[in-house]
Amino acid sequence: MDNRIPRGNWLGDDIFRTFVKEVAPLRFGSWSVSEFERTTSALGWELGEPKEIAGQVWRRFAPRKGPSAGYGTLIADASEPEQVRKLNVRVVDLPADDLASAAGFIRAAWWVMEDELGPPTLWGGDSGPWMLWRRPGTSILVHSHDEGEVSLELLPAATDSESAGSGYSRGRWRAADPADLPPAPAPGASNLSGTTWEQVEKRLSETLRSLDYDTPFFPGRFILHLGDARDPQRFVQCWSQDLSLVVEATGHLHRPDAADPARLAQNGWEFSRPIWQRRFPDAMDKPEHAATAARMLVEELRQLGVDLTDLSYDGTMSGRGRDFHLDLPDLGIQLVDRPAV
Numbered sequence: 001m002d003n004r005i006p007r008g009n010w011l012g013d014d015i016f017r018t019f020v021k022e023v024a025p026l027r028f029g030s031w032s033v034s035e036f037e038r039t040t041s042a043l044g045w046e047l048g049e050p051k052e053i054a055g056q057v058w059r060r061f062a063p064r065k066g067p068s069a070g071y072g073t074l075i076a077d078a079s080e081p082e083q084v085r086k087l088n089v090r091v092v093d094l095p096a097d098d099l100a101s102a103a104g105f106i107r108a109a110w111w112v113m114e115d116e117l118g119p120p121t122l123w124g125g126d127s128g129p130w131m132l133w134r135r136p137g138t139s140i141l142v143h144s145h146d147e148g149e150v151s152l153e154l155l156p157a158a159t160d161s162e163s164a165g166s167g168y169s170r171g172r173w174r175a176a177d178p179a180d181l182p183p184a185p186a187p188g189a190s191n192l193s194g195t196t197w198e199q200v201e202k203r204l205s206e207t208l209r210s211l212d213y214d215t216p217f218f219p220g221r222f223i224l225h226l227g228d229a230r231d232p233q234r235f236v237q238c239w240s241q242d243l244s245l246v247v248e249a250t251g252h253l254h255r256p257d258a259a260d261p262a263r264l265a266q267n268g269w270e271f272s273r274p275i276w277q278r279r280f281p282d283a284m285d286k287p288e289h290a291a292t293a294a295r296m297l298v299e300e301l302r303q304l305g306v307d308l309t310d311l312s313y314d315g316t317m318s319g320r321g322r323d324f325h326l327d328l329p330d331l332g333i334q335l336v337d338r339p340a341v
Contacts, residue, residue, distance in 0.1 A: 004320050005110075005114065006111070006219070007107065007111050008105065009107075009108055010092070010108035012091070012092070013108045013109070015069055016091055016108075016109060017116065018068065018069075019068050020113060020117070022043065024116065026039055026154070027136070027138060028137065029137070032082055032083060033074070036087075045061060045066050045067070046066070047061060047062070047074060048060045055077070056075055056076065057078055058075055059075075059076075067087075069089060069091045071093065072090075074086075075087070085156075085159075086154065089154075090149060090151050091150050092150035095147035099148075099284070099285065105144065107217070110131050113142055117135075117140070120132055121180050122134070122181075123317060125214035126210075129213075129214035129217040129218065130144070134180070135157065137157055138154060139156070139157045140152065140155075170203070171211075172210065172329055174326075174327040174329070175316075175325065175326050175327070176325065177324065181327045195308065195332065196308075200298060200332070201298040203330060203331050204226075204294040204298065205290050205291045205293075206330065207328050208293055209291075212289070212290055215317070215319075216243055218319045220240075221239065221317070224237060224239070224313060224328075225237045226301060226313050227301070228305075229334060229336050233251060235251050235301075236250055238293060243281070243285075244280060245280040246279050246280075247278050247297055248276070248277045249264070249276040249277075249297075249300040250275065252300070252304070253274065255304055255305075258303045263303075267299060268296055269296065311334070312335065313328065313331060314336055314337055
């Protein structure tokens with residue numbers, strides 16, 4: 001295994017490894033409930049009665065007749081109760097004592113997955129970090145969530161990136177090679193009519209909060225650029241550095257007329273010749289930093305003359321010997337490949 005991949009620490013990883021070997025070969029065809037039952041009957045699994053919860057249909061397993069690594073829930077949408085959306089198996093079902101313990105659990109689970117199945121196809125975040133392994137017809141996702149609990153999910157490969165995680169959070173992100181991400185909308189296809197800068201700021205705050213919290217678990221490093229799709233010199237950027245977040249008003253290098261030192265200093269920027277930056281220490285566990293950073297970045301985009309209809313982003317996520325493109329589905333602005341300036 002690559003020495004850049006942390007081993008983690010979890011006493012239950014042997015049980016988890018056995019479970020991964022058990023479920024990795026499974027194929028569920030059309031992912032109907034009946035096919036799921038037929039496929040898993042050889043494992044001795046037996047589903048209980050369905051129960052509708054918050055627009056979904058949940059089926060748990062009979063006692064001692066379900067997944068060996070934890071309690072499982074088969075989930076379908078209430079509109080299609082016989083079509084499986086995912087199987088969730090809670091393999092760590094108690095909160096972690098602290099962030100270090102939570103990181104140890106999920107890193108150990110990811111280590112087992114990589115050891116058994118090779119590198120993951122996608123990384124992402126939705127109420128906590130996840131990795132996803134795409135297999136023929138089936139994807140396997142391993143997710144840290146809530147207070148350090150860990151789940152393994154089996155998903156239909158065709159909808160895996162949309163079904164990953166809780167599905168209830170804002171600020172979701174995904175990272176992968178471009179071919180493994182959902183197709184980006186055509187240039188100009190993003191409809192920002194009716195969107196305000198205040199809404200963009202809120203979405204950016206939620207996205208930065210997710211990235212700040214999730215990235216150290218891998219561990220990784222993200223870089224995010226926001227700017228004018230028509231003018232690559234009008235942009236700002238931010239990146240993670242260990243547990244910190246750094247923001248930079250890079251566009252003022254190219255458009256110094258927009259850089260009012262008194263205004264920038266009053267808004268929290270610090271001048272580090274020749275650029276205006278600010279560092280937020282411990283951004284991982286201080287969500288207020290994401291809100292402040294989003295406010296500062298949006299203000300400078302406006303000062304640089306970026307029109308809301310031309311607002312775009314691009315970004316990367318790197319770590320564990322990998323370099324991925326970043327996809328931010330909740331940000332609501334267009335993704336472009338920004339040339340270096």
